[in-house]
Amino acid sequence: MLTTAIGVVVIVLHVAGVLAAMHAVMNTRTPQGAFAWALGLVFLPYVTLVPYLYLGRSRFHGYIDLHRARRGQIQALYAEHLADASPPVVSERYGEIARMLGARFHEGQRLRLLVDGDATFDAMLAAIGEARQCVLVQFFIFHDDMLGRRMQQALIDRVRTGVDVCVLYDGIGSHALPHAYVDTLRQAGVNIHPFATQRRSNRFQLNFRNHRKIVVVDGKRGFVGGLNVGDEYLGLKPPLAPWRDTHLEIEGPAVADLQRSFAEDWHWVTGVLPPLLKPAPARGTAHTLIAATGPADRQETCSLFFVALIHAARHRLWITTPYFVPDLAVMAALRLAVFRGVDVRVLIPSRPDHHTVFLASSLYAHDAVRAGIRVFRYQPGFIHEKVLLVDDDTASVGSMNLDNRSFRLNFEISALNVDRAFAAQVEAMLDNDFAHAHEVTEAEYEKAPYLRRLAMHVARLFDPVL
The missing domain is CATH 3.30.870.10 (Endonuclease Chain A)
Structure with missing residues (x-):
């Protein structure tokens, strides 16, 4: 009887997993997210079915x-x-x-x-x-x-x-x-x-x-x-x-x-x-300009907001974010800015408040450094500010992080300001922040223990929900 009951439960879970995988393929916003959810739901429904109920819903x-x-x-x-x-x-x-x-x-x-x-x-x-x-x-x-x-x-x-x-x-x-x-x-x-x-x-x-x-x-x-x-x-x-x-x-x-x-x-x-x-x-x-973005918008407005600002930079682009998990469009825009000769800097935490996001951010930091983007870790404490400085006249202050939650899952708001005097104040503030930071090098990743590097790559698999 026990064996029969277990068999029934396993079958029910797999059927539910297949149905949930079909839902994920039809409704998840990105192909990467759809593939990740579908794979897990079909082959490991015991592990992924409950998380999907909480995190997989992409429409309301x-x-x-x-x-x-x-x-x-x-x-x-x-x-x-x-x-x-x-x-x-x-x-x-x-x-x-x-x-x-x-x-x-x-x-x-x-x-x-x-x-x-x-x-x-x-x-x-x-x-x-x-x-x-x-x-x-x-x-x-x-x-x-x-x-x-x-x-x-x-x-x-x-x-x-x-x-x-x-x-x-x-x-x-x-x-x-x-x-x-x-x-x-x-x-x-x-x-x-x-x-x-x-x-x-x-x-x-x-x-x-x-x-x-x-x-x-x-x-x-x-x-x-x-x-x-x-x-x-x-x-x-x-x-x-x-x-x-x-x-x-x-x-x-x-x-x-x-x-x-x-x-x-x-x-x-x-x-x-x-x-x-x-x-x-x-x-x-x-x-x-008040930029209010969210998942109810017809476009992925938060991600596009960052892409547009990055493309606008001609000689300087400084970004502070607690969670550095950029999507392909944002990372491509950052790489292109480097090729334009822009001074691209990203300031991130040196200590985690969410360990999975921190591990994924560390791998993206390594990729960014290899692409010529300068990445710094703030040392005194946890950095949570969401500020972006473009050239000598533009600064954005708000709630937007560089991660998939802000890009596609959260309602966010920022103030985009064009004013040289205000940009100079932001520059002075960020200069002080960078003065209290250590620059990330390729050695941070390369000298990390194998299991930690493996954990970074595993964490990045969860990009769609980070």
Whole structure:
């Protein structure tokens, strides 16, 4: 009897594996991902079937259909209420990015570079404390720790003065957030919701996370970048401390596009729009485009965003990223930049927060070095910043990593800024970061033990879900 039962289970698993493999072939976004899933599901369903249920889903039609149907309506509504009266800024250098995203450059933005967690949350909490009408808050991660409770109290204080407060957090990114934390905010009057691409709870849905970090205060001051709400982002949690990250504060018409991105996600979750508030007039010098990307877009907009910026570089391209797992298009663009004579540098961590991604990144770092790309490892602590500097006038700050999750599976946002003064500030910041880094050589890979090199190659097989 036992043998018969085991045989039945094996047959059922293999049948389920074949059916799942057919689903993977039809629905996985890349041929490499489809092949990897199908191979594992057919021959090793005992190992791959459960992970596929969590990680293999590549479509979420309900969100896509509503997102595309309502996006135009929301954009029209926001244009009516928040439109910048000035004509669109024409920037043919990055025109393909604007056209791809249906976005625009706004001129006259006032920018403030926030170079670490202390500077970021000091500025952000101060701005929230000055709110008079509305605060919009969106983070991938909230933690119930010292910083999380500071943010919680700041939002409660604003609600008590009559300010509308809307909060989105990612249901998976904030999986450890206690219900009591959310309940305390909700009972105080904060309108708070978890983001998910399906309105009905789905325990098997781990992909398509909302990785955006947005704060907008009274429609006039906007914040975007790489930091979440937790003590580790202040460098208070070894062994990754000190934590290196960067955020950006924006004042000007581009803040309306941060509001619009938040509104699209908020409308999906709640069915209503947050308050519409006019941005501040143009009083700065920067031209800024808000690049909101995600898996509901018709194109792979995040990957193409990086490719376009890399192709635009003529003499310098500096990139910082915690996860260096580029796809073929991005890696090819980096190689071509080297052939153009561009100073291409990539700054990555020297210690892991996710071991599998770190191993895959190490192999890509080796490939990059062999292609003439200079790769550096940041030494003092973990580097999490997502910054890109092009030549002497362009800098992007946001939530986008150089990995498949950002390229194809996550909702991301960055501010692309064209301004020589701001680019000079970013250059000075990155100069300091590179001064605290060691350059990677081919010897790092070649002198590594065989089993570690094997682990790097195995880790790279998981590119589609890293």
